Each structure stands twice: as C-alpha cells, then as structure tokens.
Amino acid sequence: MTDWIVMLNDRIIRQFSLGDGEKISIGRGKEADIVIDNTAISRKHISLESTAGIFLISDLGSTNGTYVNGRRIKTNEPVSESDSIQFGKFRLMPADAIDVDATIADSVSADMTSLEEETVFVTSTRAGGPPGGRSGSKSFTPRDMQIKLTLISGAASPREIGIAERNSVKVGKDPSCDMVITGFFVAKAQFYIFKRNSVYVLVPQKSWAGTYLNNQKVTDEITLHKGDIIQVRDTSLRFDS
Numbered sequence: 001m002t003d004w005i006v007m008l009n010d011r012i013i014r015q016f017s018l019g020d021g022e023k024i025s026i027g028r029g030k031e032a033d034i035v036i037d038n039t040a041i042s043r044k045h046i047s048l049e050s051t052a053g054i055f056l057i058s059d060l061g062s063t064n065g066t067y068v069n070g071r072r073i074k075t076n077e078p079v080s081e082s083d084s085i086q087f088g089k090f091r092l093m094p095a096d097a098i099d100v101d102a103t104i105a106d107s108v109s110a111d112m113t114s115l116e117e118e119t120v121f122v123t124s125t126r127a128g129g130p131p132g133g134r135s136g137s138k139s140f141t142p143r144d145m146q147i148k149l150t151l152i153s154g155a156a157s158p159r160e161i162g163i164a165e166r167n168s169v170k171v172g173k174d175p176s177c178d179m180v181i182t183g184f185f186v187a188k189a190q191f192y193i194f195k196r197n198s199v200y201v202l203v204p205q206k207s208w209a210g211t212y213l214n215n216q217k218v219t220d221e222i223t224l225h226k227g228d229i230i231q232v233r234d235t236s237l238r239f240d241s
Helices: none
Strands: 002-008 009-018 023-027 033-037 048-053 054-061 066-068 077-079 084-086 092-094 122-126 148-153 160-162 167-172 190-197 198-205 211-213 217-219 229-232 237-240
Touching: 009 033, 033 211, 054 066
Parallel strands: 023 033
Antiparallel strands: 002 009, 002 092, 023 048, 033 122, 048 054, 054 077, 066 084, 084 092, 148 160, 148 237, 167 190, 190 198, 211 217, 211 229, 229 237
C-alpha cells in the first residue's frame, strides 16, 4: 500500500492510498474516484494503477493533457517517485517524496486566480484518507434527510436540493452545478456547501454578484445554521437542517 498526494502549488489537496492491483481515477466528473472541480481538469482526466509493484499513469483523453517529466503521455506510462507528474495545474506524487506534515492544507479549497476559474473542491468516492490526510471523514453523512437548500424567491433549478446525501453542493450559473441560478455577474460556481466536522459551511467564491448570508456579504467560509438565508442578487435560498 502506497500513499499518494495531489498538490496545487505548495498545498496538498488530497492524499490517498493505492494497493497492488488497484486503480484510481481523477477528474472533474462525478464518475471519477477523486473529483477535482476545476476548469483545468477534464471530466475524465487521469488514472493511476498499481500492478506488481509498478505504477502506471494513463491520460483518459483529457483536453489539457497529462505530462511526465514535461512530456505529454497517453496510456500505461510507468512512473517512479523521482518522476514529475503534471495534469492541469496539479501535481501527483508519492507522499514519501515530500514532508507531508509540513505542507498539509487546512482546507480542501484553493484560491482562485481569476473570476473565470473555479476554486478547487475535492471529494472522493473511494475509501481511504480524507483531503489533506487528516483523520476522520469530511464527506457528508446522512444524519438527517431533511437537510436541504430551498428556493424562497427568485429562480433556481431545481427549486429544492437535499444536502445530507451528497458529497458537496455547488451553486452557480454553470449547467454542471447541483443548483443552477442565473443573473448578471453570477459566477459559474457562486458558492459551495460542504460538511466540516459536525457542521455545514458555506464557501463563497469570487463573483461580481457577491454572496450574502442573512443580508450580510460573506467573503470567507462561514458556518450555516437552521433557517439561514443565502442571497445572490434576486435569488434567495433557505438552509434547513
């Protein structure tokens, strides 16, 4: 069993284990084992496989490609811990290659570099370590199926979405969002809701429209409480728990 990490700049955004005979995929689509919600990543981007002690990297037909030591690769490229593996703006490497404890990120999100580029948000459909290698799980636990986000004014599709049974909720104007809202200057990804420890948090993204909680503009991660109203221009949503 070997631990691997995904890095953005100098931040670890995901750590996972890979045993012999196992294969893991990384991409922007929900079908990937590790989902990285970033515009530089294709829905199916990269896979890593362990076979008889050999690690094989494959590009899954991505738009921006996968590179090993600066060379664009296709499928079944053997790699070792000394190789540089790049996909989009991200790096993949064995955890032993760096001092993991000194570089673990405190959040699964990374700063945007422009209004048109979504913040990174990482989830996993596989068993294994959570983002950043912390103990415990950061995925949603269906403790209460009544946890939901409900439209109370404006327009949204769908008008209501359950939260507890999902890994994350993404709201914005992009058709790939779990709840789509429209309006001038609304971002492709306006905000996320995900669970941290025992609470749900709202993570606003950079947007000219702004994200408001109970009539107060929010620019940093904030804890949600029952009955909170999230507002984006003419759209108001209620958080129920």
